[in-house]
Amino acid sequence: MSEELLELNEVMKNRREKLAKLRQAGIEPFAYKYTRSLVASQITDDFETHEGKTVSLAGRLMSLRSMGKVTFCHIMDESGRMQLYIGKKQIGDEAYEAFKLFDIGDIVGAKGEVFKTHAGEITLLVSEITLLTKNLRPLPIVKEVERDGQKTLYDAFSDTEQRYRRRYVDLIVNQPVREVFVKRSRIITAMRDYLDAKGYLEVETPILQPIYGGAAARPFTTHHNALDLTLYMRIADELYLKRLIAGGFEGVYEIGKDFRNEGIDRTHNPEFTMMELYVAYEDYTFMMDLVEEMVCTIAKKVNGSLQLPYQGQTIDLTPPWRRLPLFEALEHHTGMDLYAKDDEQLAAAAKALHIPIEKGWSAGKILDEIFKEKVEPNLIQPTFICDYPVELSPLAKRHRQDSRLVERFEPFVVGREIGNSFTELNDPLDQRARFEAQRAAFEAGDEEAHQLDEDFLRALEIGMPPTAGLGMGIDRLVMLLTDSASIRDVIFFPTMRPEH
RNA sequence: GAGGGCGUAGCUCAGCUGGUAGAGCAGCGGCCUUUUAAGCCGUCGGUCGUGGGUUCGAUUCCCGCCGCCCUCACCA
Numbered sequence: 001m002s003e004e005l006l007e008l009n010e011v012m013k014n015r016r017e018k019l020a021k022l023r024q025a026g027i028e029p030f031a032y033k034y035t036r037s038l039v040a041s042q043i044t045d046d047f048e049t050h051e052g053k054t055v056s057l058a059g060r061l062m063s064l065r066s067m068g069k070v071t072f073c074h075i076m077d078e079s080g081r082m083q084l085y086i087g088k089k090q091i092g093d094e095a096y097e098a099f100k101l102f103d104i105g106d107i108v109g110a111k112g113e114v115f116k117t118h119a120g121e122i123t124l125l126v127s128e129i130t131l132l133t134k135n136l137r138p139l140p141i142v143k144e145v146e147r148d149g150q151k152t153l154y155d156a157f158s159d160t161e162q163r164y165r166r167r168y169v170d171l172i173v174n175q176p177v178r179e180v181f182v183k184r185s186r187i188i189t190a191m192r193d194y195l196d197a198k199g200y201l202e203v204e205t206p207i208l209q210p211i212y213g214g215a216a217a218r219p220f221t222t223h224h225n226a227l228d229l230t231l232y233m234r235i236a237d238e239l240y241l242k243r244l245i246a247g248g249f250e251g252v253y254e255i256g257k258d259f260r261n262e263g264i265d266r267t268h269n270p271e272f273t274m275m276e277l278y279v280a281y282e283d284y285t286f287m288m289d290l291v292e293e294m295v296c297t298i299a300k301k302v303n304g305s306l307q308l309p310y311q312g313q314t315i316d317l318t319p320p321w322r323r324l325p326l327f328e329a330l331e332h333h334t335g336m337d338l339y340a341k342d343d344e345q346l347a348a349a350a351k352a353l354h355i356p357i358e359k360g361w362s363a364g365k366i367l368d369e370i371f372k373e374k375v376e377p378n379l380i381q382p383t384f385i386c387d388y389p390v391e392l393s394p395l396a397k398r399h400r401q402d403s404r405l406v407e408r409f410e411p412f413v414v415g416r417e418i419g420n421s422f423t424e425l426n427d428p429l430d431q432r433a434r435f436e437a438q439r440a441a442f443e444a445g446d447e448e449a450h451q452l453d454e455d456f457l458r459a460l461e462i463g464m465p466p467t468a469g470l471g472m473g474i475d476r477l478v479m480l481l482t483d484s485a486s487i488r489d490v491i492f493f494p495t496m497r498p499e500h
Numbered sequence: 501g502a503g504g505g506c507g508u509a510g511c512u513c514a515g516c517u518g519g520u521a522g523a524g525c526a527g528c529g530g531c532c533u534u535u536u537a538a539g540c541c542g543u544c545g546g547u548c549g550u551g552g553g554u555u556c557g558a559u560u561c562c563c564g565c566c567g568c569c570c571u572c573a574c575c576a
Contacts, residue, residue, distance in 0.1 A: 010545055011510060011527050067539095068532040087533065104526075117534050140511040141526050143537040154537055155512040155525055161568040162511095173511090217575065262575045263501085272576075410576095417576065448575080473576055497567065 015136045018101040022131065025098055029134035034058050034109040041079035043114055047122050056111040057082055057124065058132060060172065061104050063143075071099070072123075075108060076172075083123040084110050090127055098131075105135030142173045164494050177489075183302055184478045184490055188255065190298040191275060191474075200251035200277065205240035207233060207257070213456065214238030214395070216448040217260040220270075233259035237276045238395065238469065239456045242424060246464040250280040255474065266486045267416060270495045273474035282468035283423040284407045288384050291411055291419060291470065292319045295382075295477070302481060310414050310483050313380060321382040321411070326371065329385055333374045338367060340404065346370075364391040379412035394434040394450050396422035413480055419472040426467060428460035 022029050036058045043050045043057075059075035059082070069088040074081045088096040090112075102108065112126035140157040156174070157163065163170040163177075170177050192202065210229065212219040214236025222231050237254045244252045258274045279286065299306055299317050306317040324332075327339040336349055346366040350357045355373050357366055367389060379385070386409035387399055396406035407423035425431050435452040442449035478490040488494035 009510070009527095014527065063536075065535050065538055066532085067535065070533040070535080072535045072538085074536085083536075085534070089533075117536090119534070119536070121534095121536075123534085138510040138526065141537095142511080143525075145537050152537085157511065159507095159511090159568085161507090164568090215576080258576085260575070263573080265572095265575090266570090268575065274576085420576075471576085476576075499567075 011138045012136060015103060015134065015138075018103070019134050019136065022098065022101055022134070027098055027131060029131055031109075031130065031132040034130060034132050036109065039077050039079040040075070040082040043082065044080060044122050047114070047116070050114045052113060052115070054111065054113050054127070055124070056109060058109045059107065061102060061106045061108055061135075064102075064104055069096075075110060083117070083121050084112070084126050084129070085115075085117070085123050086126045086129060090125065091129060095129065099129055102129075102131060103135055103138075104141065105137075105139040106131060107133035107135075139169065140173050160488075161496075164488055164496060165499065167492050180478075180482045180484060180490060181492065183482050186302045187298055187478055187481060188273075188474065190301040191294065192255065194294050194297050195253050195277065198251065200253050200279070201249055203241070203244060203249075203252045203254055204256070205234075205237050205244075205254060207259075209234050209240075211451050211453050211455075212236075213451055213453050215258075215260075216450065217262065218447055220259050220261050235260050236471065237274065238471070239453055241276055241278050242464060242467065242469070243456065243459045245278050245280050245424075245467050246459040246462055250465075251278070253277040264495060266488075267476065267479075269475065269487050269491055272487070272491075275470075275472045275474055277470045277472075278424070279468050280465045283466065284386070284409055284421055284468055287421045287468040287470050288321075288323065288386075288409055291384075291421065291472070292321055292382075295411075298477075299481060308481065308483070310480060311485055313414065315381060315413060315480070317382055321384055323384045323386060323409075325387045326367075326385050326389075327387070329375045330367070330371060333378060334370065338370065362391060364389045368392060376412065376417075377415045379415055381413070383412045384409045385412060391437070393422060394438050395425055395431075397425045397427070398430070416476060416480075417473075418476045418480065419470060421468070421470040424464070424467040424469045426460060426464040428457050431460055432457055 019029050036056045038050070038055050038057060040057060040059065043055065057075060057077065059077035061073055062076045062081065063074045065072040071086045073084050073086065075084060086096070086099060091099070109130040109132050110124055110126050111128040112124040115123055115125050117123050140155065142156050143154040145152050145154070157169065163174070196202070208222065208224070208231040210231060212232040212235050215238070217235040219232040219235050222233065223229070224231050235258055237256065237258070241252055241254060253275060255273065255275045257271050259271050261270065262268060264270065296306055296317050296319060299308065308315050308317070330336070330338050334349070334353055338346060338349060341349065341363065343361070343363050343366070346363050347357060347361070350366055350370055353370060353374065355370055357369060387402070387405045388396070388408045390398060390404055390406050393406040393408050396408045399405035399407050409421050410417050411419045425434070435450065435457070438450040439452055475487050475490050478484070479487060482490060484490050
C-alpha cells in the first residue's frame, strides 16, 4: 500500500486525503444505497410539471464551478445531465465544508427544488447533497460548449488506445460512444423480436467443440483437463443448428460469439457476434426475402429510416435489393465471361486483370480473388450476390439448374459482406464427398479447410428436411446502422494486446 | 506477417536545424451568493513509452524492444 502510494500522482494522493477527511467528518464515501425519485431527462423533458417540486437525483459530478458561497455543478445519470445549484445558505455551513471535498468524478445524490436560473438553465436548487462514491482517479475533463446550435468539445478524450482499454472512461466522457452501444443492444433486440415473431426458436449450442466446423477458418484451441481432451472454440454454429433441424425443430436461431484465429483489422475481431438461422422446408430465395425484410425492420426500428449515412455515403435499404448471380457480377466488372473456366484459363484472366495470384491456386480461389478485387468494392448499395461455385461452399446444396454451382447468396453493403446464406446440403452422400474434398485440401496445405464431422453426417443420414440457412455478422450490421468505421467502435472491449 | 505513422503532465496538445521541458483544462491556496470552456491572482505537477548507442550534452539523431493507429496480407 505504501509503495503504491509513492506511485500515485498528486491528484490521486489528494483525493485519498479528502477521502480520509470525509471519513473523519463521519461521512461514508462509499454509500450503500440512495433512493432517487427521478432521472435527469424526466425533468428536462417536462420542466413545467416539475418546476417548484422537490426531487432527488443521483449521478456523477461532471463539472464544478465554485463562486464562493455558491457552487454550480452538473451531474450526469444514464438519461442525461442536470445542473445543481449548491448554496451554503441552502445546505448549511457544515455540509458546504464537506462538499468542498467533493471532486469531479464523484457520484452523488442530490435533493432539491427544480427551478430555472437567470441564464435559463433547468437546475436543482439543492437542499441536501450526499456523497455516494468517491472518485480516486481523475477523469479526463471534457468541456462542451454549444454556440449557435453547434457543439464544440474541448480536450475530448480521443486517444483510441486509451478509449478501448478504458472503455468505462470512454463511456463516461464520450456520449456518442454510449449511444452506439445502446443502439447495438436495440438492434439485437429488434432482430430477436423479428425472429421470435416468425415463430423461430432461440437456442444455444456448444461453444467448446471437439470438431470445429461450419466455416473456413482457423480455430482457437483449448483443453479440458478432466476429460484430457482438446477442444476448439467454435468458428460457427452451423453444424449443431442443422442437427437440431434434423431433430425436428423447424426454425431455430442462435445469437452468440464465434471465434476465429485470424488477424485483426477494421472489420475483424477474433471474437465476434453471429446470428445463425435455419428454417426447414425453405430455400435460399426465401432467405433473401427474409434478410431484406429483417434488416429493413431493424433499421426502421432503430434509425426510423431506410436511408442511412455511412462514412460519407448514403445507403438506401429500400427493397427489393439487387440480386446478381456471381458470374454476371464478374462479367459486368471485368468484361470477361469466367463461367466454367479451368484453373489455367482463370489464372490467365487474373493476369490480364493485373490481379496477383499464386501458383497452385484452385479455380474457386482465383475467382474469389478476382471477385474481391473487381466486384466487391463496387457493391455499395445492398446487393445479393448469388450462385457460387460448388468448391467454395462445401455445406451448400447444388444449384437445381447447374451442378457446378450451389444455391448460396451473400448480402453486400458498402463493399462489405454482412452475411452468408444457402439452401442447405441435406444429401449425406454428397456431403461426405464434399468433406472428403476438404480433407484433401487440408492435406494439401489449406489450414482453413473444413473438418470431416462424422456425427453431423449421421444426422444427415437420419434425415434433415430441405432447409434454408443464414449467418449474419451482427457487429458489421451494427457498424452499418451506427455509421461506425471500425468494428472496435461497436465492441465494448475489443481484443487488444495486454498493456505490459 | 510486411510497410508507414504515432507514443511529452490526469486530459488535449506545443517543443525549429541536439543545450536535461511549456500552454490550456483538471489539481492545490486565495477572492467571489445565478455560473456554464465562469473569471481574476498565486501555485504544484513530467525517470518526454522502454532499453541501448552517438555526443561534453538527447524529448530531439541512430538501433533494439513494447503498445496503438493506418495500409496490405489472412479472413466474416
